[in-house]
Amino acid sequence: xxxxxxxTTYEQDEEGYLVDLxxxxxxxxxxxxxxxxxxxxxxxxDIINFLREYYEEYQIAPAVRVLTKAVGKRLGxxxxxxxxxxxxxxxxxxxxxxxxxxxxxxxxxx
Amino acid sequence: MATKKFMFVNRKAPYGTVYALESLxxxxxxxxxxxxxSLAFIDDGVYQIAKGQDTTGIGQKNxxxxxxxxxxxxxxxxxxxxxxxxxxxxxLDDLMDLTWEDEDDDYEEKPSIHLVDRADxxxxxxxxxxxxxx
Amino acid sequence: xxxxxIVNKSPFERVAFESCLNHASAGDSILMxxxxxxxxxxxxxxxxxxEAALKDKSVYVLSGDLAARGLSEDRIITGVTAVxxxxxxxxxxxxxxxxxxx
Numbered sequence: 001x002x003x004x005x006x007x008t009t010y011e012q013d014e015e016g017y018l019v020d021l022x023x024x025x026x027x028x029x030x031x032x033x034x035x036x037x038x039x040x041x042x043x044x045x046d047i048i049n050f051l052r053e054y055y056e057e058y059q060i061a062p063a064v065r066v067l068t069k070a071v072g073k074r075l076g077x078x079x080x081x082x083x084x085x086x087x088x089x090x091x092x093x094x095x096x097x098x099x100x101x102x103x104x105x106x107x108x109x110x
Numbered sequence: 111m112a113t114k115k116f117m118f119v120n121r122k123a124p125y126g127t128v129y130a131l132e133s134l135x136x137x138x139x140x141x142x143x144x145x146x147x148s149l150a151f152i153d154d155g156v157y158q159i160a161k162g163q164d165t166t167g168i169g170q171k172n173x174x175x176x177x178x179x180x181x182x183x184x185x186x187x188x189x190x191x192x193x194x195x196x197x198x199x200x201x202l203d204d205l206m207d208l209t210w211e212d213e214d215d216d217y218e219e220k221p222s223i224h225l226v227d228r229a230d231x232x233x234x235x236x237x238x239x240x241x242x243x244x
Numbered sequence: 245x246x247x248x249x250i251v252n253k254s255p256f257e258r259v260a261f262e263s264c265l266n267h268a269s270a271g272d273s274i275l276m277x278x279x280x281x282x283x284x285x286x287x288x289x290x291x292x293x294x295e296a297a298l299k300d301k302s303v304y305v306l307s308g309d310l311a312a313r314g315l316s317e318d319r320i321i322t323g324v325t326a327v328x329x330x331x332x333x334x335x336x337x338x339x340x341x342x343x344x345x346x
Contacts, residue, residue, distance in 0.1 A: 058179035059171070063142055066182045073217075123254055125312050126279030154254045157282060160314030167308020167328070174314075197256065199287035204314070 003031050017099050021055075024102030032100050036091070040100070044088055046075055051101040061106040064094040115146045117235060119243040120155030125170050130158045133244035134176060141183035148187035148238075149180075150231060152194045155244075159188070159223070161206050174206065181210030186222040193228045246271050248339035252278040252346065255290040264345040265293055270300035273335055275327070281309035284320040291321055298323040306332060 001012035011019040072080015085093035124130040165172040208222040255261035284305035307326040
């Protein structure tokens, strides 16, 4: 699989995750979301940016439980719950948000 | 699901073999099952949590930063064997500062590393219900 | 005939390193790579064996493997030389034969 944006090709694995983390940019996130009929809002971007920062620091994508707790601490209690995260990423905040953020699927996420 | 006492025993240096990374991945997965997880670092396993690892010279991914995420996964019992450090010319100061935030104590940062001697380590191991050794 | 002995197992875990030291001859070179790099450090259970080998052999450690395990070069045993990959190549050229202690 591959994405084509403005003449550049971005390789994806069989589940649509970006193969080369380093090639990610905001246009890639928008295109990956568009493939699943999702239009990214500021609320989506808060989570995507958080995930990228987490990965930069710890070299892993956090498990959903960890993500939920961390979002609550960082962005406020009303956002630190799975209902809110699932409203943004109905296919699962771990799987879907990590995909748009250009990260591998979280460890332990099937 | 009933909670069991799980211990992952780490005995190998990182990078030379795949055991350290495999263990870390299993540990992260195990956190999803909400078990009572602890980690033991004995023998060459103590090098896994050494400070200042730099893998640029060997072209492998440096996964040492991931140990710092264990606190987020509520894995905060990391037992390090004193004799294993000493035999390798290492001290606690040579290890990363690994902590966890105690939600019930105003998010206070507490140390995850517990230095224990060999006899204590044997005792902790004896209390486990499941021990997985790498 | 000088031989380069390459060791990649931790001396704390396997006997390969010890066996290498027991079989290396005067004038030979020993290079620690991968997990064996931890054997280069001062004041360990194994350091006396390296110090004994240094009396009539040259001992080297691959710097990248040392750094990967969080060990700085100022911690290595006096007399042991840290080398990079180019130094590794030089050692294979400078010696008549090479033996890997797997």
